[in-house]
Amino acid sequence: MPASTPGQSQPAASVGGAVLEDLYRGSLAAEFGFTLESFSAMLEEIAARHDSGRDLREFCLALRIEDLVLARACAAGNERAWETFLLRFREKLYDIARQITREDSSGRELADSAYADLYGVRTRDGERVSKLMFYSGRGSLEGWLRTVLAQEFVNTYRRQRRLVSMEQESEDGAQFATAEPEAPVAVDPRLADAIDEALRTLEPEERFILSSYFLDGRTLADIARALSVHESTISRKVERLTKQLRKDILKNLARRGLSRRQAEEALAADVRDLTLDIRASLAQDSPGGAFSEKRAKAGEGGT
């Protein structure tokens, strides 16, 4: 993180009066009942919340001001803003919810509960609190809505899952379930260390790809979408990563005092894989060329 500008609570003046005014005019802020002061106060608050350490001006310019103004105006109860919001997102919200839940009725339920949150059914100290207050324009409003819906879904789903599992537990009479047994880790602690070390040297993005692909079972297309790159890039990366990891782990094992053969064996955890590996390495090692050479030599010697 660049620590170029340590002061994040600079006055809005540092955004530059002209820039601020441009942003103000460029959005529908005035129409939705913002004054220049309240507008700049909002930006300041957001910049403070996202202690990005970036240049404040740059930070503000990167914001989705138009979406932000709309969201804040809705949160403040501006009727026109709500009209615009509903016009733009009403159908979309249902579509997204349906996409997430993959089912019509629960999608509807999800969208409805999201609406309630967005509108601010809950009150705090007698005041309506709209969830839109928490949108700060870093990404698009639609992206934010998508994420909020997905979070809501994951939370609800997890709650439900927990409920079910508790019920099941009591039915089974296992009220004092022991902690889940630790997954059988690779026998050799040296191997575990070697893998950890290899993983540590990877970029976060590479670990993300591995987690998504190996653990979550996501498709290459999914991962590509999440990282905003092309599918083929991910495909290449996965291939390269697996190869590189293998090499790194072997190297790390060697540093921990394992011979090449031992390291290979440690890596081939599965017996079937092991035999395959051995056969493969035998095929590779079996020096067909050398043998024929010998024979050739023998032949030479013979004649």
Next chain:
Amino acid sequence: MDPIRKLVSERLPKAPAGPHPDADLLAAFAENAMPKAERKQVLTHLSACADCREVLYLAFPSLAEAQKVFVVTPRRLPRLVLRWGTLAAALVIAAVVFVGTRRQGLFQKEARTGSQPPAAAAPAVSVELKAPAEMDEMRSRGYAGAAGTVARETRADKPAPEKHMTAKLQAPLDFGKSDQVRVATSPGAELSANMRGENRPVEGRNESELYSVRGAKPAVPAQPTTGSEKDDKAFKLARTEGGHGLATGVLGGTISDSSGAVVPNAKVTAVGPLGARTESTDPTGKFAFDNLVPGSYAVKAEASGFKSTELKQVAVLDNKAANVQVKLEPASTTEAVAVAVSNQAAGPKTTAAAETVTVTAAPPAVVAQNAVQLGEEQTVEMTRKKSRPARMPAKEKAAKTPVVLFPQWTLSAAGAVQRSLDLGKTWQIVRVGDGVFRTLASLGSHVWVGGDGGVLYHSADSGRTWMRLTPSVAERKLSADITHIEFADPLHGSINTSAGEVWTTTDGGQTWQVK
């Protein structure tokens, strides 16, 4: 299985450090709109947090996922019934032919002098064109009850026998479950477009060809509903013209009171994607907004002595006139029919009348939400009735929900654009232009595709014609690869690029802002 994969899966970090990134950050991350350092932080968390990854993947599904539409499969007639029905129809035709020839042979004189033309001249047609009364007679005479329907169905099959889609779509689609209305090009017109030269580049197709495709559409009026004949005149001007550039639509209608008398001088406000416009009704109670950008509009009617009435989500389509009938109720108290969010949450209600809605200022919940149709799509319902008189009895119309479907889109691994007209069963490659495409977005009949080197194409008519967009800001053209496209409506959209920039437009791609 690769042992590496197993071992690595076990050792991959599974305990996230620090708090979960909020929705804002995740969205900015997915849209590639954050500085590298921050992105790295988020990635570090994501790589260790399965929950956040799940949220991310749910919220931003890959193209193929996003394209999965929740369409309830049409209720099809059991195959057996169809088979027997076809047989019955064949028998009926054969019988008519037989009887006709016999009559011609035996009673030639009578046939010549009779006012009825000989049935044998066009036996099949005569079956099809039988008026309902004659059909009833046929039934009462003991022909198979299914004959009527089947005869109609076999006829409907004929225009595109090589595709089964036509027949499938004509089965009643059940939208009770999904409540979702998809608008589609009429299968007939679309297929003919397909056959005529789908695989030729757009530039290669000449206008007449395109128009001939349009001509293939059934001669049904743009509004499938009971708009008064007079109203049609008002919109005729804007109705035609199907050229290039940004198409515009017309929104008009009549304001009347509860007795049906027109209300002159009423103030009508239309709020759409580009803001609000106000007009007053003329002495005949009519009003019209022309040159509107297509989209969803809210129409508000106010007149002194009446409750103001608002109509939400009126669809204005390309080159088409939306016809709105608003009934005002006398004002006892001023009551705004602003639809509260709780009511909104009840979801869209599709109405039979896709474009014309009559609303009274009764309780808010009554406000009919009509299906938003974009582009020049028609309901399947209409294609079925192609050769029948254009105007159907109002009763029949009200009973049917228009079933409308958009084509689906995806990209091939090689970066070509593919379109499916049968809910993803088969895909055809659509030639768009030069370039390797990486991402696309579709919204009704609007499709945007973008790819390497900043190529960006837009089609407003489900891929029949394409227009290249060249986003540029202050002489700087978009040249990085386009990685993501998102459009909230035909005007407001954003593009993410591999350079980490976000280009946004608020006018359908004419001008751009870059971040």
